[in-house]
Amino acid sequence: MPSHIKITHQGKAPGRFLTSQLLKSAEGNKEEMGQIFTLVEIVGPDPQFPQIGLTILNTLKREYYRTTSTSDPQNLESALKKVNEVLASIAQNGETNWIGNLNVVFCLLIGREAHIATTGQVKIWLARNNTLTPLANPSPIASHLHPLKTFSTITSGQLTKGDKVIIASSEIMTNFSPQNLKEFFANNIRDGASDLTQSLRKLRQLNVNVWAIDLEEGIYETFYLDAPSETPLTQAVSYTKKYFIPLAKKFSSGAQGYFRSGVKTARTSILPKSQEFLRHASDKSKTFGAEVAPKFQKTADYAKKFLSQRMKKPVNHEDETAMKNANIIGRSIYTINDYRKMHPQGLKKFIYLSTTYVRKTIYFLDNQLGYLKNWFLKKRKQPIATIAGILFLIVILIVSISIQKNRQSARRVEAEQRNQLTEATKKLEDGKSALIFNDKENATILMDDAIKTATSLLETNIKTDAQAIIDSASIEVDKLTQSTRIKEIKPFATNSTSKVFFTYKGNCYTFSPNGAIEKISILDGVAQNASQMPNDVGAVISLAKKSDDQLYLLTDKSKVFLFQIQTNALSEMKNADGDFKPSVDISVFGNNLYLLSAQNKQIWKYQPTDATNFGSPSPFAQSSLASALADSKAMAIDGAIYVLTKDKVAKIIKGTKTDFSLKGLPKAFADLQSAKNIYTSENTPSIFLLDATRPRVIEFDKEGKYLHQYLFPSAIKNPSWFQIDYIGRKVWALSDGSVWELDL
Structure with missing residues (x-):
């Protein structure tokens, strides 16, 4: 690769989009196709200019390195045509402010061959034999020029030893002439770029990018105009x-x-x-x-004897006699200080205390080391000491290796996380580029992938950067897919073992497998026992509203009970055949009871004979629906019966399946593989699905056309049951033993 020095900026260039990038193939087998030195400048503050500029670069790189011709100029020409087509598409979508403001140079270097394409006022020179020769003439784009002619010519030639190529944005000529630039880069390009950077900083000219390319020197460096000197x-x-x-x-x-x-x-x-x-x-x-x-x-x-004698504390025998007498007489009530005894102060006190502690330390170490020496010199103790020392060294070695491995593992994990963040950022930028071409479907897929990748990084050290990607991508995705992301909120009930629930007048009723019916306040989460199911009737697996304050409860042992919410009374329902058919869901329409039986591949209809009894069941669905009902999970009735499987909904009218399907679901969100429940009613104009594939509620019209989706917060991971209040625009959801109240 040729040596190259780049002068650019870390932040945004004032009043324009300006970037200089080196494009290379990511595939090792295409190194012979060379590298493309690029400089793209779009003058003006339009917020779409960055996306247009990056789209130009991405298109050129993608199209050039995937061509198969053996002619490099032909490959570059094909890529430039595609760039022109992309610019034309952008203009057709109403983005035309870039026309007349675009300055670009592409310099393809393959060995000593150079192929150059330019547009606008960008500058490129060849420095050879102390002479600076322009390689492209300015070609301003008139506002009426068609975008398909943005790049129309390619200049090709051979470079020789000692040649240098200088590329610069148009503003470089404001303060520097070609002669000045020749002097800057007369010798070492690194020193020349450093001097030029210093000059640009002094002049506060930050809207400039420069490439200096030399075939001979092994130098690769970047200077930033907005970085400290x-x-x-x-x-x-x-x-x-x-x-x-x-x-x-x-x-x-x-x-x-x-x-x-x-x-x-x-x-x-x-x-x-x-x-x-x-x-x-x-x-x-x-x-x-x-x-x-x-x-x-x-x-x-x-x-040792000599030192111990010298370091012993002198004994005052008179003091000893006085202490003995004091012990005989008793403790004195007076404290007598001898004024003749000088107490050390300041530095002397420090020295005195230090020598005292040192002396005590020497005594201690002498005793301990003597003990260890004597213990070790005992022959029967030597093997034990040797083994203990070896074991200690082994432990130290194992701990050191473990720490080193953990550090290496942490570095690998951090590098992988950084790569994921880079991938998410790239998908976000590609998605925004697709939006410019009005490719909404592809844009949605790319930005949704960016959200998924960034979401996996929210528990890492780069969670702030990941959250920024999620926030940016979510805004665009939600606009494109008619989505609403429900904000984080705490559940009002937790640790519930109930499979279903029902809300009524500010309270939530849950049904535990042991038969306990609890009443939980939605406002403060306070729970109290409401009623108790009889023994050996099974756990409640579904329910249906008979009226506002009456519920039919279906158990996994084919029992049906009527629960009176106002009085907490329970009544077991009977039918002429004894037990009800084994079913997965229960629903009510009119006065009739409907049971969905995946086991029997049938929908059973029960008509009441009195308040607690029903007649014999009659099959509602035709035999041709058996395969559709075999995988059924739930149903809803509004006159027609909507039967939910894991990813489809069948609409049945008078026992016959109609030509009904769910349609219009955004492609990025079309993975409806784990739908859990369905809701509609004769007074509700929409059909709602509870989906656990990506926790959400999806709204369709009665013809199956997609209307909207409501994405649950991250705390709701496995929703299994829900209740909809269409008029109040609320949804209650059960997930992993907790119940949430959410606004639609």
């Missing part, structure tokens, strides 16, 4: 990275041979001689130790 320390660090470290690497590669030779000599010559010397020295040391050790021990004992 380099201090001597940062310059030293920079020079160390760019010059000293490469030189050190070159030196080390040459020194490796000498090192190997030295190791070989040490192994074959020095090491054997050293071993022989050590064996001889070991024999001598044994003799020496036998002769010298007793003398050394005698000297050490004498030194």
Whole structure:
């Protein structure tokens, strides 16, 4: 890759969109297609300009590196045509402010071949033999020029040793002439770029980007106009990275041979001689130790005795006698201070206390080390001490390895998280680019993918950046898909074992598997027992409203009860056949009771004979519906019966399946694989589905056309039951034992 220095900015350029990027193929087998040095400038404050500029770059990169022709100019020409088509599409969608304000240069370098395409007022020169030659003439775009002709020519040529290519945005000519630029880059491009950056900073000219490209030098660096000027320390660090470290690497590669030779000599010559010397020295040391050790021990004992005598605290015998007498007489009520005794103060006091603590420490260590020495010298204790020492070292080694592995693992995880964040950011930008082309479907998919990726990072150290992506993408996705994201809210009931619930006048009724019916206040969550189901009747798995304050309860043992909310009374329903048919859901229409039986692949209709009894069941669905009813989960009735499977809804009228289907669901949200419940009524103009695939409530009209979706907050992960108040625009949802009240 040729050497290149870039002068750019970290933030936004004032009054324009301006960027300089180096485009390369992400695939290793396409390196021979070269690199594209780009500079894109769109003058003006239009907020759509960044998306247009990035779209130009993404299109060029995608189209150039996926072409298959062996002709590089032809590949570049095909990519430029696609860029023109994209710009035309943008203009057709009403975005035309960029026309007349676009300045772009694409410089494709493949070895020493250069292929250049430009538009607008961008500058590009060739520095050769102390001469600066322009490689493209300014070509301003008139406002009436068709976007398909934005890029119309390609300039090609060969570069030679010592050539430099200088690319700059149009504003560079405000304060610098070509002669000035030639002087800046006459020698080392790194030094020239550094000097030019300093000059631009002094002039406060931040709306400039510059590329300096040299085929010969191994330098890759970026200077930022809006970054602080380099201090001597940062310059030293920079020079160390760019010059000293490469030189050190070159030196080390040459020194490796000498090192190997030295190791070989040490192994074959020095090491054997050293071993022989050590064996001889070991024999001598044994003799020496036998002769010298007793003398050394005698000297050490004498030194210890001498030090202990000198460091003993002097004993005042008069004081001892006085203390004895005091003990005989009794404790004195007076405290007598001898004025003749000088108490140390300040520095002397510090020295006195320090020497006292040092003396005590020496006494302590002498006693402890003597104990350890005596213990260790006992032959029967030596193996134990050796094993303990080895075990201690092993533990230290294991702990060190574990800490190192944890650190490496943490670094890998952090790198993966950063890659995910980059991927989410790219999808968000690609989605915004698709919006410019009015490709709403693809834009929705891309931005929804960005939300999913960023959501997985909310429990990491980069959660702030991830949340920013989610917020930005959510705004666009919600507009495109008629979605509402319900804000986080605490549940009013928790730790419930009930599979269903019902709300009535500010209270929520739950039904535990042990038969307990609880009444929970939605306002403050206070619970109290309301009633108790009989023993051995099973757990309540579904319910249906007979009237505002009366519920039919269906159990998993095919029992049906009528629950009077006002009086908390329970009555068991009977039918002419004994037990009711095994069913998964219950519903009421008119005075008739309907049971949905996946086991029997049928909908059973029961007509009442009196307040607590029903006649024999009659099949409602035709036999042709058996396959559709085999996977049924729930149903709702408004005159027609809507039967829910895991991803479809069948509409049945007079026992016959109609031509009904759910349609219009946004493609990014079309994964309806785990629908849990369905609701509608004769007074409700919509059909509502509870979906656990991505926790939400989806609203359709009575013809199956998608209207809206309400995405649950992240705390609701596995919704299993819900209740809708269409007029009050509320939904209550049960998920993992907790119940929420949410606004639609």
